[in-house]
Amino acid sequence: MVAVLEQAKARGELPLRPIHGDPKINNVMLDRTTGEAVALIDLDTVKPGLVHYDLGDCLRSGCNPLGEETSNLDGVRFELNLAEAILQGYFSVAGSMLTEAEVNLIPVAARLISFELGLRFFTDYLNGSTYFKADHPEHNLQRALVQFTLTASIEQQLEPLRTMVQQLAKRSTAGAEAEARH
Numbered sequence: 663m664v665a666v667l668e669q670a671k672a673r674g675e676l677p678l679r680p681i682h683g684d685p686k687i688n689n690v691m692l693d694r695t696t697g698e699a700v701a702l703i704d705l706d707t708v709k710p711g712l713v714h715y716d717l718g719d720c721l722r723s724g725c726n727p728l729g730e731e732t733s734n735l736d737g738v739r740f741e742l743n744l745a746e747a748i749l750q751g752y753f754s755v756a757g758s759m760l761t762e763a764e765v766n767l768i769p770v771a772a773r774l775i776s777f778e779l780g781l782r783f784f785t786d787y788l789n790g791s792t793y794f795k796a797d798h799p800e801h802n803l804q805r806a807l808v809q810f811t812l813t814a815s816i817e818q819q820l821e822p823l824r825t826m827v828q829q830l831a832k833r834s835t836a837g838a839e840a841e842a843r844h
Contacts, residue, residue, distance in 0.1 A: 663777065666770055667714050675763040681716045683707030686723035713764060717752065718771030722779065724748050725772075726812050730779075730805055738808050740772070740815040742822060749830050757834025765831040769823040773816040780809030 670676045682689070684707045691701040723730070725744040728737050749768075783806035786793045791802050816823070 663770075663774060667712055667767060667774065670763060670767060671712060675761075676712050676714070676767070677761070677764075678710040679713050679759075681709065681711040681713060683709055683711065683716070685716045685720045687720075687729075688723075713756075713760070714767055714771035715775065717768055718773075718775030719779075720752075721745055721748060721772040722776040722809075722812065726808075726815075728808075730808050732808060733804055735807055735811050738811040738815065740812055740819060742819060742826065745772070745823060746826055746830070749827060753830045753834035757831055760831065765827060768827045769816075769820055772823070773813055773820065776809050776816060777813040780806045780813060783809060 667676065671678075682702050682705070684704055685702060689702055689704045690699045691703050692698065693700050721740075725741045725748070726738055727741060727744070728734060732738060783794060783802045786796075787800075787802035787806060791799075794802055794805070796802050
């Protein structure tokens with residue numbers, strides 16, 4: 663699971679594209695009146711990379727209503743309706759540029775990024791919380807458990823997520839083709 667994106671890149675299946683590098687919900691500026699996203703901030707991480715890292719992180723942070731700081735592990739879940747809203751917006755703008763291989767790996771990216779962040783939090787906890795700021799001794803352990811719980815929730819819903827991604831990708835492609843004809 664961990665190497666799937668890098669292996670696909672090495673096989674030439676996934677192109678490098680400009681990515682933000684840290685598109686979690688905290689780095690999205692929202693309009694105070696409408697609540698709509700208006701800009702990404704924290705641009706020091708922009709670089710060439712795989713769209714999956716951005717999209718996976720965006721889905722990870724945006725589809726768990728309790729966020730990564732919760733202590734309520736029983737309430738941590740990946741919400742497909744939130745994923746659908748995020749992906750509809752993404753595909754409406756960027757869907758026509760994605761290759762079939764890129765589309766196929768989007769669900770895997772959400773699972774991978776939540777798992778990877780869980781490993782990072784857990785490793786930092788084991789190392790004495792020297793990388794991520796921690797408010798208490800168990801903070802990074804708690805964050806890791808949230809990410810691992812989220813990963814499990816994504817795994818349980820991987821097939822519906824795959825179906826959703828395919829449907830949204832087809833709609834965006836059909837829409838782009840219709841616009842090109844007019």
